[in-house]
Amino acid sequence: MDVIAVINQKGGVGKTTTTVNLGVALAERGKRILLIDMDPQANLGTHLGIDVNDGATTIYDVLTRDKRLCDVLRETTEPEVFCVPSNLELSAAELELVSMVGRETLLRDALEVLETGEPGRFDSVLLDCPPSLGVLTINALCAATRVLVPLQAEFFALQGMAKLTEIIGLVQRRLNPEVTLDGIVACKVDRRTKLTHEVLDEVRRFFGDRLMDTVIRPNVKLAEAPSYGQSVLSYAPDSNGAEDYRRLAREWVGELAKDVPTDRDVEPIAAEGAAEVE
Ligand code: ADP
Numbered sequence: 497m498d499v500i501a502v503i504n505q506k507g508g509v510g511k512t513t514t515t516v517n518l519g520v521a522l523a524e525r526g527k528r529i530l531l532i533d534m535d536p537q538a539n540l541g542t543h544l545g546i547d548v549n550d551g552a553t554t555i556y557d558v559l560t561r562d563k564r565l566c567d568v569l570r571e572t573t574e575p576e577v578f579c580v581p582s583n584l585e586l587s588a589a590e591l592e593l594v595s596m597v598g599r600e601t602l603l604r605d606a607l608e609v610l611e612t613g614e615p616g617r618f619d620s621v622l623l624d625c626p627p628s629l630g631v632l633t634i635n636a637l638c639a640a641t642r643v644l645v646p647l648q649a650e651f652f653a654l655q656g657m658a659k660l661t662e663i664i665g666l667v668q669r670r671l672n673p674e675v676t677l678d679g680i681v682a683c684k685v686d687r688r689t690k691l692t693h694e695v696l697d698e699v700r701r702f703f704g705d706r707l708m709d710t711v712i713r714p715n716v717k718l719a720e721a722p723s724y725g726q727s728v729l730s731y732a733p734d735s736n737g738a739e740d741y742r743r744l745a746r747e748w749v750g751e752l753a754k755d756v757p758t759d760r761d762v763e764p765i766a767a768e769g770a771a772e773v774e
Pocket residue numbers: 506507508509510511512513514539683684685712713714715716718719720722
């Protein structure tokens with residue numbers, strides 16, 4: 497079972513959007529997917545049409561009350577995509593877990609149990625992380641086999657990346673030797689601007705091939721889809737957003753031919769000449 501932590505301690509960079517749409521794109525490719533919300537803001541469940549305040553159990557009960565994931569997960573509007581939602585209650589977990597022995601591996605332990613029981617057998621689990629590097633994100637890193645970092649190609653994009661790679665390194669050495677930073681995906685990126693090219697070049701200098709060739713373009717359908725409780729692949733299957741996330745899924749599973757044109761082949765134009773996309 498592939499466990500993908502979608503992490504960036506900055507908010508608003510595209511973590512939840514990437515978790516939902518990459519997850520659904522992987523499901524379209526025949527995989528059975530579980531999405532887990534580790535963020536008390538609870539955007540993931542809402543994005544998938546779940547009422548996160550209906551009193552049902554959430555990831556909070558798994559982490560603090562020994563509930564099993566299989567009893568907490570729910571169906572979503574997307575075929576073969578299941579979700580363990582959170583709600584604001586999860587913000588209390590950080591404090592509640594402070595004195596608990598083994599608090600960093602609660603999620604990993606819960607996933608191990610899930611794998612052995614019904615309705616186990618998920619091909620991939622995606623973890624939508626909060627915009628911080630606290631105990632919830634550490635739980636995600638301890639449970640993960642791979643890390644995917646969405647970032648926005650803006651002037652401050654690399655700020656905070658040193659801290660993030662340091663934390664991943666620390667977890668790798670002490671708690672989870674398996675975890676690796678496998679991908680960085682630029683989100684809401686207009687690849688025709690000069691600034692974008694400069695920022696992506698900078699990211700590539702630091703992270704080399706781990707910067708995904710696939711770039712997620714700004715697309716209003718991606719911002720609209722959550723209010724319909726759907727992924728962009730269901731809400732607007734022919735949109736740029738759907739196309740980009742399908743391509744990201746192919747690249748993520750290693751099925752993209754190397755000769756497919758990438759953003760590197762697109763000539764930059766001056767920033768002020770960049771038109772709004774869609
Ligand atoms: P995070 O989870 O990192 O806080 P989100 O995925 O919630 O970030 O994205 C922040 C906001 O930007 C949301 O309103 C989302 O709909 C919007 N958004 C994300 N990606 C795109 C995109 N490629 N184009 C347009 N809007 C986007």
